[in-house]
Amino acid sequence: MSLLLTRALASFIFFGLLLFSSTDVRAKNTLSLDDNNVNEKPLRIAVASNFAPTLKKLLARYNAKQIKFPSPLIIPASSGTLFLQIKHGAAFDLFLSADRERPELLTEAHLVLIGSQQTYAYGQLALWSAKHEIAADPFTALKNNKQRLAIANPRIAPYGKAAKQVLENLQLWDSYKTRFIQGINIGQTFQQTRSQAVNLGIVSNSQLILNNLKGVIIPARLYQPIEQQLLILKRSQNIPQAQRFVTFLMSETSQQFIIDSGYMKLSQEKNKDKSKENTIE
Amino acid sequence: MAELMPELMPELNLNFTVQHDDFSLSIDEKISLTGITGIFGHSGSGKSTLLKVIAGLEKQANGKLSLNNDELLNSEAKLFVAAQDRNIGLVFQNSRLFPHLSVEENLRYGQKRNKNSVLKFSEIVELTQLDKLLDKAVTQLSGGEQQRVALARAILAEPRLLLLDEPLSALDDKNKIVLLALLTKVKQTLNLPMLYVSHSLNEIQQLADKLLVLSAGKVSHHGDIHHVIHQLTTNHDILHQTSLSLTVKEHLPEYGLTSLALGEQQIFIACDHEPNTEKQVRCIIAAGDISITLHEPIESSIVNHLHGVITVLGKIGSTDGRNAQMLITVNCSGQNFFVTITTWSTKRLSLTVGQRIFIQFKANAVRSLR
Amino acid sequence: MNNTHPDILALITTLKMAGLTTIILMLIGTPLAWYLAKMQSRAKVFIEALVALPLVLPPTVLGFYLLLVFSPQYLPGQLWQQATGQQLAFSFSAIVIGSVLYSLPFVVQPLQKAFEQLGDDLLEAAAMLGASAFDRFFTIVLPITKASFITAASLGFAHTVGEFGVVLMIGGNIPGETRVLSIALFDHVEAFDYAQAHIISISLVISSLVLLSLIYLLNRPAQNNQTKSKRVN
Numbered sequence: 001m002s003l004l005l006t007r008a009l010a011s012f013i014f015f016g017l018l019l020f021s022s023t024d025v026r027a028k029n030t031l032s033l034d035d036n037n038v039n040e041k042p043l044r045i046a047v048a049s050n051f052a053p054t055l056k057k058l059l060a061r062y063n064a065k066q067i068k069f070p071s072p073l074i075i076p077a078s079s080g081t082l083f084l085q086i087k088h089g090a091a092f093d094l095f096l097s098a099d100r101e102r103p104e105l106l107t108e109a110h111l112v113l114i115g116s117q118q119t120y121a122y123g124q125l126a127l128w129s130a131k132h133e134i135a136a137d138p139f140t141a142l143k144n145n146k147q148r149l150a151i152a153n154p155r156i157a158p159y160g161k162a163a164k165q166v167l168e169n170l171q172l173w174d175s176y177k178t179r180f181i182q183g184i185n186i187g188q189t190f191q192q193t194r195s196q197a198v199n200l201g202i203v204s205n206s207q208l209i210l211n212n213l214k215g216v217i218i219p220a221r222l223y224q225p226i227e228q229q230l231l232i233l234k235r236s237q238n239i240p241q242a243q244r245f246v247t248f249l250m251s252e253t254s255q256q257f258i259i260d261s262g263y264m265k266l267s268q269e270k271n272k273d274k275s276k277e278n279t280i281e
Numbered sequence: 282m283a284e285l286m287p288e289l290m291p292e293l294n295l296n297f298t299v300q301h302d303d304f305s306l307s308i309d310e311k312i313s314l315t316g317i318t319g320i321f322g323h324s325g326s327g328k329s330t331l332l333k334v335i336a337g338l339e340k341q342a343n344g345k346l347s348l349n350n351d352e353l354l355n356s357e358a359k360l361f362v363a364a365q366d367r368n369i370g371l372v373f374q375n376s377r378l379f380p381h382l383s384v385e386e387n388l389r390y391g392q393k394r395n396k397n398s399v400l401k402f403s404e405i406v407e408l409t410q411l412d413k414l415l416d417k418a419v420t421q422l423s424g425g426e427q428q429r430v431a432l433a434r435a436i437l438a439e440p441r442l443l444l445l446d447e448p449l450s451a452l453d454d455k456n457k458i459v460l461l462a463l464l465t466k467v468k469q470t471l472n473l474p475m476l477y478v479s480h481s482l483n484e485i486q487q488l489a490d491k492l493l494v495l496s497a498g499k500v501s502h503h504g505d506i507h508h509v510i511h512q513l514t515t516n517h518d519i520l521h522q523t524s525l526s527l528t529v530k531e532h533l534p535e536y537g538l539t540s541l542a543l544g545e546q547q548i549f550i551a552c553d554h555e556p557n558t559e560k561q562v563r564c565i566i567a568a569g570d571i572s573i574t575l576h577e578p579i580e581s582s583i584v585n586h587l588h589g590v591i592t593v594l595g596k597i598g599s600t601d602g603r604n605a606q607m608l609i610t611v612n613c614s615g616q617n618f619f620v621t622i623t624t625w626s627t628k629r630l631s632l633t634v635g636q637r638i639f640i641q642f643k644a645n646a647v648r649s650l651r
Numbered sequence: 652m653n654n655t656h657p658d659i660l661a662l663i664t665t666l667k668m669a670g671l672t673t674i675i676l677m678l679i680g681t682p683l684a685w686y687l688a689k690m691q692s693r694a695k696v697f698i699e700a701l702v703a704l705p706l707v708l709p710p711t712v713l714g715f716y717l718l719l720v721f722s723p724q725y726l727p728g729q730l731w732q733q734a735t736g737q738q739l740a741f742s743f744s745a746i747v748i749g750s751v752l753y754s755l756p757f758v759v760q761p762l763q764k765a766f767e768q769l770g771d772d773l774l775e776a777a778a779m780l781g782a783s784a785f786d787r788f789f790t791i792v793l794p795i796t797k798a799s800f801i802t803a804a805s806l807g808f809a810h811t812v813g814e815f816g817v818v819l820m821i822g823g824n825i826p827g828e829t830r831v832l833s834i835a836l837f838d839h840v841e842a843f844d845y846a847q848a849h850i851i852s853i854s855l856v857i858s859s860l861v862l863l864s865l866i867y868l869l870n871r872p873a874q875n876n877q878t879k880s881k882r883v884n
Contacts, residue, residue, distance in 0.1 A: 078841075080840070080841040084840075105843075148741070150823075153824060153838065153841075155838060155841075155842045156838055156841035156842045157841075180823075180824075180825070181741050181823035181824070181825065182823065182824035182825070183823075183824070184819065184824070184837065184838075184841070188819075191718075192718075192741070192823065195718050195719065195722040195724070195740065196722050196723055196724050197718070197721065197722040197723065197728070197738060197740030197741055198740075198741070198823075336779060337778075338775055338778070338779075363778070363783075364775070364778040364779060365778045365779075365780075365781050365782055365783050365786075366781075368781070369779065370779060370780075371775075371776075371779040373772070373775075373776065375772065377772050377773055377775070377776035379773060379776075379777070379791060380795065381794045381795050390777070390780050390782075390790075391780035391781060394780060394781035394782060394786070395781060434780065435779070435780070438779075438780045438781060
C-alpha cells in the first residue's frame with residue numbers, strides 16, 4: 001500500500017514539474033505592454049523555400065528595429081506542402097507562398113483574413129550554367145544548347161510554369177520537350193544545374209544572387225509575372241503582430257531589399273497587361 | 282556382394298600440426314588401413330580434429346597427409362585437396378540427413394556423384410535394412426534409423442576410406458547395439474577401411490582391430506588392439522583388463538558354454554544363444570574378476586582355471602602413498618593375463634616373479650565382444 | 652510513348668526499374684549474404700553496418716551523395732561517361748544504381764539470416780559425399796532456403812517500387828526514363844489532381860498489401876524444411 005502511495009506521489013511531482021517547465025518562460029519575462037490583448041507568442045510565418053533566405057535577412061532587420069514582439073519563427077517548405085498543412089489546420093499566422101494560386105484557393109476556402117492577400121514579390125527568371133559561360137542573349141544561349149535543360153516542373157511549380165512560357169514565346173518549347181530535367185521546385189532545379197549534370201538551367205535570379213553567381217536575366221516580357229503572394233490566416237491568434245510584419249514587408253525599404261535580392265521590380269509590373277491570368281491546370 | 286576396390290597395403294600417412302587458440306594437435310603417424318582402426322581419447326584430446334583434417338574439413342592443418350600414396354595435403358607445396366575430391370566418407374555424430382530429400386534421395390546423393398560406382402543400391406539397402414524406409418521423409422525417422430541412413434549413404438558413395446566420428450554417441454543404448462551389429466556386418470561384408478573415433482572404449486573394443494590413443498593432441502599408443510589395451514592396463518589408464526581373440530574349440534550348448542582354445546588349455550565362456558559360425562571370439566576379462574591360487578583348484582565351481590607364470594608384480598599407487606592393490610601379469614600358454622589382488626594377499630601367498638601359479642575366473646567373467 | 656497515358660508510362664518505368672534492380676540485387680546480394688554468413692573476422696561487423704546503412708539513412712541523403720558522385724564533376728560520373736558515352740546523372744541507369752544501393756539490405760539481410768540458420772553441418776556432409784561448392788549451393792542451400800530467396804526478391808522489388816527520395820534527387824523526372832510512380836503521385840498532389848493521386852496511391856497500397864501478405868504466408872513457422880520460423884526484416 002505504501003508503495004502505491006509513493007508511486008502516486010512521485011508521479012504527481014513528476015507531472016507537476018513537467019507542467020511547470022512547459023509554460024513559456026519567455027512570456028513571463030516580456031514586459032507587459034500597452035495593448036493587453038497582444039498575444040506574446042512569436043509569430044509563425046510559413047514561407048516558400050525559395051523566399052526563405054531573403055526572409056531571414058529581412059527578419060534580422062525587423063528584429064533590429066523593434067523589441068516589442070518576440071522574434072518571429074520561420075517555417076520553410078514547399079508551397080504545396082504548406083498549403084496542404086494550412087488546409088488541414090496547421091497553426092500558422094502568416095503564409096508567404098511562391099505563387100498566387102494557393103493563396104487564392106485558401107481564400108476560397110474561407111481560411112484567409114479578408115484583404116490580407118497581396119503580392120509581396122515578383123519572381124525573376126535567369127538562365128545559368130555551372131559549367132561554362134553563356135551567351136548574353138538568352139535566346140541564343142537556349143537555341144545553341146543541344147543538350148538537356150533544367151527547369152522546374154511547369155505543372156506544379158510557378159517558376160517552371162514561367163519557364164515554359166519563356167520557351168513557348170521563343171518557339172523553343174517543342175525542340176526541348178524531350179530534353180528536360182524537371183525539378184519539383186525551383187530549389188531542386190538550381191541544385192541540379194549546380195551539379196553540372198545539366199549544362200543549362202532556368203533558375204531564379206534570387207538564387208544566383210544569394211550564392212554570388214552570375215547568370216543571364218531573362219527579359220520579363222517573355223513570361224507572365226510570377227506573383228508571390230502572402231496572406232494572414234483568419235484563425236491566427238496573432239493578427240496584430242502579423243499585420244505589423246506585413247506592413248514592414250511591404251514598406252519601400254523592404255521592397256527594395258527584396259528586389260536587390262534578385263526579384264523583379266513591382267513598378268515594372270504595374271505597366272504590364274494583366275489580362276492574362278494564370279489558370280489552374 | 283561386390284567388394285570395394287581393395288588397395289595393396291592401404292595406408293594413411295599423417296605428418297602435420299593443427300594450431301587453434303586453445304588447442305594444438307601434432308601427428309606423425311602411419312595408419313595401416315586394413316579393417317577398422319579405433320581412435321580413442323577423452324574430450325579435448327583432438328580426435329575429432331584429426332578426423333576433420335583427414336576429411337579435408339579442417340583448413341588450418343600444416344604439414345603432409347596422403348592416402349595410399351595419393352597426396353591430399355602438402356603445405357609446403359601449397360597443396361590442399363578439397364574434401365569433395367578426396368573420396369573419403371564421413372559419418373557424423375548427428376546424422377545430417379538432407380531434410381528436403383527423401384530417404385532414398387539421401388541415399389543416392391553420394392552414389393550419384395561417384396563416377397566409378399560399383400555397389401548395388403539394393404544390396405546396401407538390404408544390408409542396412411532400410412528397404413521399408415525408402416519413401417519416408419527424413420523427419421519421420423527415429424534417431425537410430427537416421428544414423429542407419431547416414432551410414433548407408435556414406436557407404437553408397439563408395440569411399441576408399443570411411444571415417445566415423447562418434448556415430449553412436451547420440452543414440453540410446455538399444456540403438457547403439459543395433460548400430461554396432463550393423464557396423465560389424467558392414468566390416469565383414471565390405472572390404473571398406475574404417476577409422477572409428479569414440480570416447481567409449483567399449484564400442485571400439487567391439488569393432489576395431491587396431492587402436493590409436495590420442496592424449497592432449499598427441500598419439501600416445503598405436504597398435505594391435507589387444508596390445509594397446511594391455512599397455513593402457515599396465516599404465517593404469519583404463520580399467521585393468523585382459524583383452525584377447527581366441528579360436529572356438531567346441532560348443533557345449535547343453536551347458537550353455539563354449540570353450541575357446543588357449544594353447545593346450547581352454548577357456549569356457551557363457552553362451553546363451555545358438556552357437557553361430559564364428560570361429561574367432563574376442564573377449565575381455567576384468568582384472569578384478571581373476572583370482573590367483575597356488576594349487577590347481579580342482580574341486581571348485583569356478584569353471585576356468587589356467588596354469589601360468591607370474592611375470593610382473595606391479596604396484597597400483599594410491600593418492601596417499603599406500604598401495605592396497607597389486608596388478609599382476611601372468612603368462613598362461615603365451616597369453617598375458619592381468620590380475621588385480623590385494624597387496625595383503627600377495628604377501629600372504631608370498632607371490633614372486635617367476636612363480637608358477639593358477640589363475641581362476643568364472644565363465645561369466647569372460648565378456649565376449651562380437 | 653506519345654500515346655501512353657503518362658501514369659501508365661510511369662508504371663512501366665517503375666516496373667522496369669524495380670525488375671532490373673531486383674535481378675541485380677539477387678545476383679550481387681546472394682554472394683554478399685553468403686560471405687557475411689560464413690565470415691568470421693572483425694571486418695564482418697563493419698560490412699554488416701555498411702549494408703544496413705540504407706535502412707537508417709534518409710533516402711535524400713543517399714540521393715544527395717549519388718547526385719554528386721554521378722555528376723561529371725566526380726570520377727564515377729566521368730568514368731561512366733567515358734565508358735558509355737552517356738551521362739550517368741538523371742538517367743535510368745542512375746536510378747537503377749540508386750535503387751540497388753537503397754534496397755540492398757532488404758535483399759541481403761533475409762538471405763544472410765537464412766544462410767546462417769542453415770549452418771555448416773549439411774554442407775560438410777554434402778562435401779563428404781562428393782559435392783562441389785556450386786553443387787552444394789544448388790542442391791542443398793537453394794532448395795532449403797528457397798523461401799528466403801522469394802522473400803528477399805519480393806522485399807527488394809516492393810521496396811524499390813515505393814522509393815521516392817532517392818529517385819527524386821537523381822532522377823530528373825524524365826518521362827519514360829526516370830518518372831516513376833512515386834514521383835508521378837507527388838506531381839498529382841502538388842497539382843491538386845487528387846483523383847489521379849488516389850488512383851495511384853490505392854493501387855500501390857493494395858498491391859503492397861498483397862505482396863507482403865504472400866511473403867508472410869510463405870514464412871510461417873510450419874514449413875516442411877525449416878524447424879525455426881524466419882523473421883522478415
